[in-house]
Amino acid sequence: MTPEKIAVSVPDLETASPYLRREFELRDIPFELRTGEPLGSRPAGRIFRLINECVSSGFSFSAMKALLLNRAIPWKHGGMRERLVEFGIRNHCVASWSENGETLDIWAEAFKTPNKADPGDWLLRDWYRLLRNRATSLCSAKDFPEIRRQWFAFRRDLLNIEEMSPADNDVLARCIEELSSLERLGALYPELAPRDAFSFFANLLEEVQYVSQRSPGGVSVFPWRVAAGTPFERHFILDASQDNATVLYRQLPFLREDKRLDLFLMDTDASASFFEIYRGQGTAVFSFAERSFTGYRTVHGHFANGAALADESARADDPYEAERLFRAGASAPRRLYPIQKKSIAEWNRVSRNRGFSFLKEAFENQSEAVSGLIDEKKTTDGRVRVSQSDLSEYGLCRTKWFLNRLAGIEVSDSDAELMNDRNLGLVYHSVLKDLYEKIRTEDGVFVGERRNEYLSWAENIAQTAASGHAEFNGPLAQPIIDSLIRRILEGIAKILDKDAEFLDGFVPEFLEERLTLEQKGALLNGVIDRISRDPADNALVIIDYKSGKAVSGKRYIPDEENRIGDFQIPMYIRLAEQSPESPYLGQRVEYAWFASIRDGAFKPIVQGEGISMGRLRPVSDRDGFEPTMEAFDRMVDFFEDGIRRRDFTRPEDLSWAVCQSCDYRRVCRAVYSVAPGLD
Known part of the structure; x- marks a missing residue:
């Protein structure tokens, strides 16, 4: 049959x-x-609605991205559409805005002073102007014949119809047929013509049902x-x-x-x-x-x-059912579908012994390129450079560390943002550093009674906080910073309140300075946000700012295998106490806290007896923190040895859930692996 x-x-x-x-x-x-299904829901038929949304939104990033990355639409001029989306991301082209009664085009403003300017940006600017003008003319057409004229102008200048698939071309042709019908109706009943002809046409396409002609x-x-x-x-x-x-x-x-x-x-x-x-x-x-x-x-x-x-028994002769039973021990299927034959051939191809895999074996001396990268990026005079973030990432998954830190594979942004948590954290750190430098210069120590004056200093500092960061370039960057001044000051005020409560009279002495320390064959390095010192007894308090939630203290308690989950506090204690560059060389750090700006709270990790934190419970005192410091040293040795052996293998005990949430899962592809014989 x-x-x-x-x-x-x-x-x-x-x-x-x-x-x-x-x-x-x-x-x-x-x-x-x-x-x-509606014409307007088809990938090619969606172009009219997407153009309308671009114009009506003032060419917002989300609307532009939806239009430019619609794969059913073949654009002229090569990769201009991808480049324009990338330009919008790095210049924060989120949306246009009005100022003094004038609408300012976010893209046009960004092209005046682009972030990380490219020599070809002027070509991109001209292409965007062509797109904007053609789209605006199309959407502002006064009647249906004018829509037809503007559409063909748009198509001529921007689209490559020859590259469109036959099915998508049929959909587009049907859309134009609907436009022709509207033209005829408009000629018969001119008094009933809609005010916004193009929006009427785009909305109609959402209702007209289309059956594909296969x-x-x-x-x-x-x-x-x-x-x-x-x-x-x-x-x-x-x-x-x-x-x-x-x-x-x-x-x-x-x-x-x-x-x-x-x-x-x-x-x-x-x-x-x-x-x-x-x-x-x-x-x-x-x-x-x-x-x-x-x-x-x-x-x-x-x-x-x-x-x-x-009858369910009708499946008995189904090749897929026979294949499932074969895997369970039954006889081989009598016949196979073509896709099954192709799949078996592909499985035989990929299941062959492919030799070396860095996911399962260390590179050792197998790659001069990898050795060159390590020498260039991770060693100084033969010593392996180690940061606390290196230890955290390498300890979790050596493969992720390799792809991120050594291979330099970056996770690209897919959207233009005005301000994310990382950007806001940069502002907080910048303001706090400058504020405490001013407090140290003006008063020598933190004076709790001058809290309100300190806050007014912070407001002045926050006004220019973004000027030194490339992340804040773009037309909307400074206006957005201005609108966030209140939020920034609320966070700063919480930190000042906590300092007035616990660190009144302390010297904010060490502010965002880098320290290094040679430890065996490793070179530890890190930037400590702040060390406040009590001039009465020289007690030292390490403080690390967190714009979000502070790290859980449980991550500093060694597990059954004497491993810890975070290395920030041990790294800073080791550097402050032993780095030759540290002004506290040879002293003992009795206090190490996180300062949560969002929550307005200090979270003690290491806590001495001289400062009462009330009901806040630390992980331990300095003596009780020694097992954590020992776990830290073991991880430094493990990292240094692994880098020298070029060991970037994936840990065997790493859970599938961790891999599934990893940004690099599509590169290492561990979550896609299939074991032979599994049902």
């Missing part, structure tokens, strides 16, 4: 169609979906009821459940239920009639699943009298 003589009817075709497509393609069966041949797939009584040799009705296959007709459905009862208006159940029409040809087979995509189902009551459903 040829596929053209087979039909399939599905009650909830919108939900089931992706699964049906997959099954037909897996079995290499030609098919034809006999159902429509090549003839294949199984016909219909929505439920549409193909009732059609003379196919075999007709399969899927999901004949009570919920989905019931057909109810209601008289005067707009009336309330009590009114309908007063008029003796009852619902008419036409389900049985449709079932009989389908069965009238003698070729229909009904089926249903007790558990479908949307939940559990019950077979339709029409079949309670013993009417036959499809």
Whole structure:
């Protein structure tokens, strides 16, 4: 029997169609979906709505990205669209704005002083101007004939229609047919012409149903009821459940239920009639699943009298079912679908011994390029440079450290943002550093009574906080910083309050300075946000600012294998106490705290007896922190040894959940690995 003589009817075709497509393609069966979807929902037909959204939003980044990255639209001029999106990300082109009654184009303003300017930015600027002018002219067309003229101008200058697929070209042609119909109606009834012709046209495309014109041949797939009584040799009705296959007709459905009862208006159940029409040809087979995509189902009551459903045993000769049974120990399938044969050949190809894999073995001396990168990026005079973030990342996954720190694979931004947590953290650190430098210069020590004056200093400092950071370049950067001054000052005020409570009279002595320390074959390095010193007894307090939530103290308690989860506090204590560059060389650090700017709280990790923190409980005192320092030293040795051996293997005990959330999972592909023999 040829596929053209087979039909399939599905009650909830919108939900089931992706699964049906997959099954037909897996079995290499030609098919034809006999159902429509709005023209404006098709990838090519969406272009008119996307253009309209660009213009109406003032060419906001989100609208521009949706238009430019629609793969169904073939643009001229090579990679201009990707370059324009990248330009918008690095210049924070989020949205245009109004100033003194004038609308300012965010993209045009960004092109005046671009961040990380590229020599080709002027070409990009001209291409954007062409896009903006053509799109604006199209959306502002006063009538439908003008829309046609502007569309063909847009297409001529910006699109490469020859590269569009035949199916997408058909959709676009149908959209223009609808425009022609509107032109004829507009000529007949000019007094009824809409005010915004292009928006009217774009909205119409969201309502007009379009059925793809596929090549003839294949199984016909219909929505439920549409193909009732059609003379196919075999007709399969899927999901004949009570919920989905019931057909109810209601008289005067707009009336309330009590009114309908007063008029003796009852619902008419036409389900049985449709079932009989389908069965009238003698070729229909009904089926249903007790558990479908949307939940559990019950077979339709029409079949309670013993009417036959499809027999599950019909799957016995299915090659996929035979393949599943073969993996469980049964005999080999008698036949295979083409895609199965291709898959087996591909599996045999990739399952061959491929030799060396850095995911499973250390590089050692196998790659001069890797050795060169290590010498360039991670060693100084033969010593391995170590930061606390190196230890945290390498300890979690050596492969991630290699891809990020050594190979230099960056996780690119996909959206333009005005301010994220990292940007805000930079501002906080910058303001706090300058503020405490001024306090040290003016007063020598922190004076709690001058808290309000310190806050006014912070306000002046915050006004220019973003000027030294490339992340804040772009037309909207400084206005956004200005609008966030209040939020920044609220965070600074919380830190000042805590200093007044616990560190009144302390000298804010060491502010965001780098220290280094040679430890065996490693060179430790780090930047400490602040060390405050009590001039009375020289007690030292290390403070690390966190714009978000502080690190949990549990991460500094060694586990059963004497490992810790964070290395920041041990690194800073080691540097402050032993670095030759440290003004506190040879002294003992009794206090180490996180300062949560968001929560306005100090979180003690190491705590001496001289400062009372009330109910706040630290991890331990300095003596009790020694096991953590020993775990830190072991990790330094492990890291230094691993770098020298070029060991970037993936830990065997790393959980799948950790890999699944990793930004580099698509590079190392550990989450996609398949073990032979697994069902």
